Amino acid sequence: MTDTERDVFLPVAAQPSVDALVEQARTGEALGYDTAWLPETWGRDAVTTLTSIAxxxxxxxxxTSIMPVYSRSPALIGQTAATLQEVSEGRFRLGLGPSGPIVIENWHGADFGNPLRRTRETVDIVKQVLSGEELEYDGEYFDLQGFRLRCDPPETVPPVETAGMGPKAVELAGRFADGWHALMLTAEGIQDRLEDFNRGSEMGDRDRSEQRVNLSLTCCALDDAEEAKRLVKAHTCFYIGGMGTFYRDNLARQGHEDVANEVYDNWQEGDREAAMAAMPDDLLEDLAVWGTPEEARERFERFADIDGPDAVSVSFPRGADLEQIERTMDALAPN
Known part of the structure; x- marks a missing residue:
């Protein structure tokens, strides 16, 4: 195994309480995980929850992985990053991304617009805010001037990282961000996107050694291997079929267009079982981790040995309960 870091993504599904999420982060800390990431969808907000976790x-x-760039102004995101860096005593990392039109338009009531441009401008502005300098920005979406943080900026500026699946989004991450959050990629697929990220890093004259690539894997390690596979497959098909077209297109770009379209079409027609049946086990094994604890560890190590990612993250199926989450976290822990 390589010296790749191992992170944990706290569950995207609703949890019983903020205290439960804090306890999961404590468990991750005790087990030796490097970073605990929290997604922000339409449940508890990331800022309040991460403050409790800090x-x-x-x-x-x-x-945060990820905080949507449409639900807060860039300046507020910068303020939030500065504050979370303070309350965590320098342990905060800011992960940003556009999310998708289903969430942004139907939940936040905002125009999804041009996600690449919006993400780039947000990253630029957040970094200006965190520098403590007076904000001066003339962009397509934002024209800002005359203010700076009225509190001291962070002594150690938190990294500003972005999520992305398409070539241009990943190139943008390399050019302007401090890292890239990758998901739903095969070993071959991530190599293609790493070429985009590295090209962006060169275009932005960045120090690639200071940028962090994180590959997130949906994982489930249970004594009942079939149940673990069912949970992972249901989660994967939900994203391909039910969360807009980005995940479908991402899978199609990796050479699996027929599967991606069949999963998507069946899911859209309401036939969840047919959607799951359309996802072959060998492809699922290239995208996710499941099985008994021993089998899951073996599958996970294959991803950890992929050349390129600096960190590989354990995330959980949306249908997993607390016991299954804890079992998986323990089975795949770095210690």
């Missing part, structure tokens, strides 16, 4: 942990890094 106060409830000591060593593990914490971060």
């Amino acid at each position: 106060h409830g942990t000591e060593d593990i890094d914490i971060g």
Whole structure:
């Protein structure tokens, strides 16, 4: 195995309480995970929850993955990053991304617009805010001037990372961000996108050694291997079939267009079982991790050995319960 870092993504599905999420982060810390990432969808907000996690942990890094760029102004995101860096005593990482039109338009009531441009401008502005300098920005979406943080900027500026699946989004991450959050990629697929990220890094004259690539994997390790596979497959098909076209297109770009379209079409027609049946086990194994604890560890190590990612993250199926999450976190822990 390589020296790739191992992170944990706290569950995207609704949890019983903020305290439960804090306890999961504490468990991740005790098990030796490097960073605990928290997604922000349409459940608990990331800022309040991460504040509680920051106060409830000591060593593990914490971060958003991802905080949507449409639901807050860039300046507010910068303020938030500065504050979370303060309350975590320097352990915060800011992960940003556009999310998708289903969430942004139907939940936040905002125009999805041009996600690449919006993400780039947000990253630029957040970095200006965190620098403590007076904000001056003339962009397509934002024209800002005359203000700076009225509190001291962070002594250690938190990394500003972005998520992306398409070639241009990943190139943008390399050019302007401090890292890239990758998901739903095969070993071959991530190599293609790494070429985009590295090209962007060169275009932006960035120090590639200071940028962090994180590959997120849906994982489930249970004594009942079939149940683990069912949970992982249902989660994967939900994203391909039910969360707009981005995940479908991402899978198609990796040479699996027929599967992607069949899963998507069946899901859209309401036939969840047919959608899951359309996802072959060998392709699922190239995208996710499941099985008994021993089988899941073996599958996970194959991803950890992929050349390119600096960190590989354990994330969980949306249908997993607390016991299954804890079992998986323990089975795949770095310690």
